[in-house]
Amino acid sequence: METNLLFNNTEIAFKLKTDAEVERAYFLFKMIANEPLVRIGTAVTKFALNLNLPVEGLIRSTVFDHFCGGVNEQDCMKTVDALYEANVYSVLDYSVEGQENDAQFDKTMAKIVDLTYFAQNKEAMPFSVFKPTGLGRFEIWRKKTENEPLTQEEEAEWNRVVNRYETVCKAADECGISLLVDAEESWMQDAADELCEQMMEKYNKERVVIFNTLQCYRWDREEYLHKLHKQAKEKGFRLGFKVVRGAYMEKENERAEENGYPTPICESKKATDDNYNQVTRYILDHLDDITLYVGTHNEVSCYLAMEIMKTKGLKKNDERVWFGQLYGMSDNISYNLASEGFNVSKYMPFGPVKDVMPYLIRRAEENTSVAGQTSRELTLLKNERKRRGIF
Incomplete structure (x- = not known):
């Protein structure tokens, strides 16, 4: 595969996702693409959690499970093992803030x-x-x-x-x-x-x-x-x-x-x-x-690092060079790099649902404000839905 097309391979990018998980990701990024909706959604979520309303199940089955590995380290291990099967390492990030x-x-x-x-x-x-x-x-x-x-x-x-x-x-x-x-x-x-x-x-x-x-x-x-x-x-x-x-x-x-x-x-x-x-x-x-x-989630920067490594005659899995992306984002970079033999890890946030919400809200807001990030995720998911025949 030509280097500059490597990150377009959605079959490898989403191979760990079931059809239902692809659909959920597509739905989530469509929501995140709507800035007013993100503002309203975060406000409502904070309000509901502060009043101890029973919304944790809904959060867990949607945004939490997409961006987080679990509520504790043992809960994360199924995901950690699945990633490792795809040659992607995990960095468990206890994401309780504030x-x-x-x-x-x-x-x-x-x-x-x-x-x-x-x-x-x-x-x-x-x-x-x-x-x-x-x-x-x-x-x-x-x-x-x-x-x-x-x-x-x-x-x-x-x-x-x-x-x-x-x-x-x-x-x-x-x-x-x-x-x-x-x-x-x-x-x-x-x-x-x-x-x-x-x-x-x-x-x-x-x-x-x-x-x-x-x-x-x-x-x-x-x-x-x-x-x-x-x-x-x-x-x-x-x-x-x-x-x-x-x-x-x-x-x-x-x-x-x-x-x-x-x-x-x-x-x-x-x-x-x-x-x-x-x-x-x-x-x-x-x-x-x-x-x-x-x-980084920037494809150009990843391509550049790969090209420099190649020019220098470095092995793809040189232990002095690692690539990393956040769990739930830029799977097209992570899994395609891993399939080529580079050292790749995913930052995997975890923690009790309520305690991790500040992190998740910040992540949604950052996605909304980063030009191109959400639209790229949507395009890739749309292409994968088409490849799988999901409509």
């Missing part, structure tokens, strides 16, 4: 550690993942990033955040698992980056245990990568990076305007794409020092 107290942070830390040990002897699960704000209050990250003085109580709080971080990284190291650390808003990210750098220096000696995330809609990320690469070479440790475009653009631009500082976001979609592809190329040029996780 918690703001020490008890919840300790619970999240324990969950990530449990998941890491759970994955230890499962070839299908080579990664764990977490968000920095899952282990500490957003405000404490912001204060550290913006160099605001901390009170004695806040210093103690920050030390607890560092200890949680250390506990999770140590577990990944002991289990032979790699740990993907997500990136968040720019006004808390410097503190998260600094902590991640410390963990990389400590653990990324023999292999890459810790991966930080580069959000390439930020114009400063390529410079940051070059600077950190230089430091890592001087200090003798390796780097791991998940490279994404980013998910907080509107918030970033609004805050920059409100506070009167230059936006950290690239000036255009093209500038973001160029930045993403330059960062990817740089890492592929330095694989002896940096391991790459290409986290």
Whole structure:
């Protein structure tokens, strides 16, 4: 198959879906394509859940089952095993958001550690993942990033955040698992980056245990990568990076305007794409020092990474290069890459239905605002329905 047609193969893309699941996906993306409907639907869903109305069954059988692996890790295993049969790995992502107290942070830390040990002897699960704000209050990250003085109580709080971080990284190291650390808003990210750098220096000696995330809609990320690469070479440790475009653009631009500082976001979609592809190329040029996780739903960026690998004579399954997409999206990329022999994983959110709803709502809103994403999913599903004779 010609490379530039690879992602058009819907038979491979949707081979794990029954006819009913293809129909459900088609229905969901038609709903998501309607922005007013998404706004109304999210408002109604929040309202119903807050009143404890019996809507969890409906949510579970529609949007939850499409975008999530299950309510707990055991519930996810049937899906994890099915993906592995198709040569696609899974990254179980405990997607409970918006918690703001020490008890919840300790619970999240324990969950990530449990998941890491759970994955230890499962070839299908080579990664764990977490968000920095899952282990500490957003405000404490912001204060550290913006160099605001901390009170004695806040210093103690920050030390607890560092200890949680250390506990999770140590577990990944002991289990032979790699740990993907997500990136968040720019006004808390410097503190998260600094902590991640410390963990990389400590653990990324023999292999890459810790991966930080580069959000390439930020114009400063390529410079940051070059600077950190230089430091890592001087200090003798390796780097791991998940490279994404980013998910907080509107918030970033609004805050920059409100506070009167230059936006950290690239000036255009093209500038973001160029930045993403330059960062990817740089890492592929330095694989002896940096391991790459290409986290994207952009076909052009995937084709580019594949082409560079081919030009360099790299094996498709080179252990230093991974591709990743979200569960329930861009199956045309994931399964076709896997069928060609590349290393591919799916980010698989899971958790209690009610607790995962903030994630699902954010995902629906992002799909609505990303030009072309939903229409591409609909076109692919329409083609697969036609191929199967579903009308």
